[in-house]
Amino acid sequence: MRESMRKLRGKARLTVLSALCAGALLLCAACAPQGAPTGGDGAAANASGDETAAVAWSLDADCAACHTDQQDSLADTSQAASNHAAVTCVTCHNDEAAMEKSHDGKTADSKMPKKLKRSKIDETACASCHSAEDLKAATADLTVLTDGNGTTVNPHDIPANSGHEGQVDCASCHTMHGEADVQAAAQEKCASCHHKDVYECGTCHE
Numbered sequence: 001m002r003e004s005m006r007k008l009r010g011k012a013r014l015t016v017l018s019a020l021c022a023g024a025l026l027l028c029a030a031c032a033p034q035g036a037p038t039g040g041d042g043a044a045a046n047a048s049g050d051e052t053a054a055v056a057w058s059l060d061a062d063c064a065a066c067h068t069d070q071q072d073s074l075a076d077t078s079q080a081a082s083n084h085a086a087v088t089c090v091t092c093h094n095d096e097a098a099m100e101k102s103h104d105g106k107t108a109d110s111k112m113p114k115k116l117k118r119s120k121i122d123e124t125a126c127a128s129c130h131s132a133e134d135l136k137a138a139t140a141d142l143t144v145l146t147d148g149n150g151t152t153v154n155p156h157d158i159p160a161n162s163g164h165e166g167q168v169d170c171a172s173c174h175t176m177h178g179e180a181d182v183q184a185a186a187q188e189k190c191a192s193c194h195h196k197d198v199y200e201c202g203t204c205h206e
């Protein structure tokens, strides 16, 4: 550990108040997994030149040290995340490259995010526990997605087409942390493109 501290200190570019520095290093020590090798992802993140000695982010970081709201959501049964108390954060948040960017230079005092900006939730993470067939069946009779022409779409069986590719995923409708009206979120998502309450475009546009 002392080895890595020396490295960190060496990398702090400007004079930093020693108290601040010690605080940040302590935090870092708390976040580092027991027995983890020094260097690796974390060292790379610190090498980016943040002057307040940012906490190194890695898949093994102590997420709860900074994201208290999301950590608490795992225990709040009004939030969908509570079904996933046994699932680690990074099972769902596995977009490693984007996550590393988002955390570049961040500390526990940084502004915490209200929504995902850079990273995506990889649906394969969800699919490992929720099969597409089961989901389709669970909402087969749901009519909440019905347009002005009476066309009903199952939220788990949206037609695959060029307009939808990469645009609609689990996270579009399921807010895991924070209470949310899933049905309203689903309707809003569709309406963001189907702006005339019609589930097609060609009838009016080329």
Ligand code: HEC
Pocket (backbone or CB within 6 Å): 031, 055, 057, 058, 059, 060, 061, 062, 063, 064, 065, 066, 067, 089, 090, 093, 099, 102, 103, 106, 107, 108, 110, 111, 112, 113, 115, 116, 117, 118, 119, 120
């Ligand atoms: C040192 C504090 C800290 C730690 C530790 C930390 N985060 Fe973050 N995280 C942040 C901050 C600050 C942001 C906001 C970054 C921004 O606004 O660009 C953020 C952003 C995020 C985001 C949003 C990414 C996006 O799409 O913009 C996710 C998801 C996230 N963190 C998950 C995690 C997970 C999972 C862990 C544990 C493996 C973790 N964080 C560890 C501080 C931290």
Ligand code: HEC
Pocket (backbone or CB within 6 Å): 080, 083, 084, 087, 091, 092, 121, 125, 126, 127, 128, 129, 130, 170, 171, 174
């Ligand atoms: C490790 C397994 C696992 C992973 C990964 C997982 N889930 Fe779940 N999920 C569960 C279990 C178990 C339940 C509770 C039983 C159920 O309703 O199927 C649940 C419940 C839910 C519920 C609430 C269902 C209800 O009845 O209200 C939603 C919504 C959900 N998951 C969405 C997701 C999404 C979206 C992802 C990916 C971002 C995901 N899950 C990833 C296991 C998982």
Ligand code: HEC
Pocket (backbone or CB within 6 Å): 123, 126, 127, 130, 135, 138, 139, 142, 144, 155, 156, 168, 169, 170, 171, 172, 173, 174, 182, 183, 185, 186, 189
């Ligand atoms: C277009 C919006 C939308 C998308 C995309 C979506 N869902 Fe749903 N999901 C819903 C709605 C609406 C319900 C019904 C919830 C209700 O009635 O409160 C639901 C219900 C569920 C349930 C509960 C099913 C049950 O047994 O009752 C799970 C689990 C779930 N979704 C997981 C997922 C996963 C995983 C994905 C991505 C593969 C996904 N959903 C994508 C809108 C969506």
Ligand code: HEC
Pocket (backbone or CB within 6 Å): 063, 064, 067, 070, 071, 074, 081, 084, 087, 088, 089, 090, 091, 092, 093, 113, 114, 115, 116, 121, 170, 171, 174, 175, 176, 177, 178
């Ligand atoms: C079952 C999958 C799943 C798990 C487990 C999970 N998240 Fe998330 N998380 C999501 C989804 C989906 C979103 C995007 C929708 C939303 O905004 O809630 C999200 C959004 C976020 C955001 C963006 C801000 C926000 O609240 O929307 C942060 C930060 C975050 N998660 C951190 C965490 C941390 C830290 C943990 C572990 C304590 C965790 N997540 C566990 C699925 C998950």
Ligand code: HEC
Pocket (backbone or CB within 6 Å): 145, 153, 155, 158, 159, 161, 162, 163, 164, 167, 168, 186, 189, 190, 191, 192, 193, 194, 199, 200, 201, 202
């Ligand atoms: C990012 C924009 C976007 C979003 C979000 C979106 N759509 Fe679409 N949708 C399109 C486009 C563009 C087309 C036409 C694509 C084509 O014709 O190849 C389309 C086509 C469709 C069609 C096929 C219509 C036909 O030609 O028969 C249906 C049904 C549909 N959307 C339903 C939905 C539903 C339900 C939602 C919400 C869960 C949704 N869409 C969300 C852009 C979007």
Ligand code: HEC
Pocket (backbone or CB within 6 Å): 193, 194, 195, 196, 198, 199, 200, 201, 202, 203, 204, 205
């Ligand atoms: C019922 C007819 C109708 C349908 C269906 C429809 N549109 Fe439109 N759209 C219009 C009209 C009329 C306008 C002109 C502005 C207005 O009234 O909103 C417009 C405007 C637009 C614009 C803005 C164009 C500009 O120059 O400002 C875009 C982009 C657009 N539509 C995309 C779509 C997409 C994508 C779909 C399918 C997902 C779609 N529309 C479905 C009638 C329709």
